Amino acid sequence: MEQQAQRGRPAIAQLPELVKNQIAAGEVIERPASVVKELVENALDAGASRIHLDLEEGGVQLVRIVDDGGGIPPDEIPLAFASHATSKLSEVADLDHIATLGFRGEALASIASVARCKLYSRQRGSLLGAAVEIEGGALGEVRESGGPEGTRIEVRDLFYNTPARRRFLKTTATELGRCLDVVQRLALAQPGVGFVVTHDGRRAFEVEPSMDLRARVRRTFGAELADALVPVEAADGDTRLSGFVAPPRFSRNDTTRQMWFLNGRPLRDRILSRVLKDAYRGFVVDGRQTVAFLSLAMDPARVDVNVHPAKAEVRFRDERRVFGFLVASLRAAVQSMDLATPGERLIERLEQRGELVPRQATLPAP
Numbered sequence: 001m002e003q004q005a006q007r008g009r010p011a012i013a014q015l016p017e018l019v020k021n022q023i024a025a026g027e028v029i030e031r032p033a034s035v036v037k038e039l040v041e042n043a044l045d046a047g048a049s050r051i052h053l054d055l056e057e058g059g060v061q062l063v064r065i066v067d068d069g070g071g072i073p074p075d076e077i078p079l080a081f082a083s084h085a086t087s088k089l090s091e092v093a094d095l096d097h098i099a100t101l102g103f104r105g106e107a108l109a110s111i112a113s114v115a116r117c118k119l120y121s122r123q124r125g126s127l128l129g130a131a132v133e134i135e136g137g138a139l140g141e142v143r144e145s146g147g148p149e150g151t152r153i154e155v156r157d158l159f160y161n162t163p164a165r166r167r168f169l170k171t172t173a174t175e176l177g178r179c180l181d182v183v184q185r186l187a188l189a190q191p192g193v194g195f196v197v198t199h200d201g202r203r204a205f206e207v208e209p210s211m212d213l214r215a216r217v218r219r220t221f222g223a224e225l226a227d228a229l230v231p232v233e234a235a236d237g238d239t240r241l242s243g244f245v246a247p248p249r250f251s252r253n254d255t256t257r258q259m260w261f262l263n264g265r266p267l268r269d270r271i272l273s274r275v276l277k278d279a280y281r282g283f284v285v286d287g288r289q290t291v292a293f294l295s296l297a298m299d300p301a302r303v304d305v306n307v308h309p310a311k312a313e314v315r316f317r318d319e320r321r322v323f324g325f326l327v328a329s330l331r332a333a334v335q336s337m338d339l340a341t342p343g344e345r346l347i348e349r350l351e352q353r354g355e356l357v358p359r360q361a362t363l364p365a366p
Helices: 002-006 017-028 032-045 074-080 092-097 107-112 163-167 172-189 213-221 223-228 270-279 319-335 342-352
Strands: 050-056 062-067 116-122 129-135 143-145 150-156 194-199 202-207 230-236 239-245 258-262 265-267 292-297
Touching (some): 032 050, 032 107, 050 172, 074 116, 074 129, 107 116, 172 202, 172 213, 172 258, 172 265, 213 292, 230 319, 239 319, 258 270, 292 319
Parallel strands (some): 050 194, 258 292
Antiparallel strands (some): 062 150, 116 129, 116 150, 129 143, 194 202, 230 239, 239 292
16 A cells, blocks of 8 residues: 555545534535524524624624523533534434434534634623634633623634635625525524624614514514414324415515424425425415415424434424325415405405495497
């Protein structure tokens, strides 16, 4: 083997830790929205009730997240930035019943390998917190620091050391839109948590912790849609479906307003899009996509969330039964809708009050 290496073939060698993390970042961290997703999910897993997110230049220059969650013990901060280090599972069997949003222990290590990061955290009940800086995966000294309970993470200059990755990013408006989409989906999935997002110093999104799902839809997508939503409530054993579906007149050309949440986790799953297509069959023309905000709660052991790098798709262990339950429940909700358009309802009300008198056409004299 040494002779082969000497003839020009590189010898097999372990990759440096930074290179490993940058390869992992290629799967996990595609753009600023990926950073936002991972950090907000960590805050939610830490029990935060309020999350404040500051963005600059679409998140490329800065993603700063401040939460009031449980915090990180000072001696665990170095581990938080180590690859495959997590408090959310400890053995293979734990993958069968994941109840947290994150679980792989890759996010912070991947982010820190392609950005300049600062972290401050103080546990609830502790007198002092701790802070550390990380640049290009190199961890600085963890030092004591004063501040509020919770965690603050700053991610600056995303992809500063991988310029090829940075060139693939879109315009500031596009990257901001993707960041806001992530936050809005998580806000709809977690109605008990308050969110504030600023961009370049201006308020871009805000919901209070007390706002229910319909109120959050109203704040995010407007009153016309929110007021027209039809509630869905159904159960099959320990599987519960709740949320809202919209009348067919709100159908769109894309699936951006099909929002599914599984045990508080936002999903983008083709199977669930097919569920809605089957439920609305005959009510929506082909090529149009329905609008829905639906939450599915079930035993974590009955679903595999570890099938996609971004954890956006799942695999149900009894897929046929779940699919049938969802289609039947949503079909019943669609069939119960008042499918008349606003104009048709106005005409009906005027007719009932006798205010709509049919016009009699008068033909001109021959």
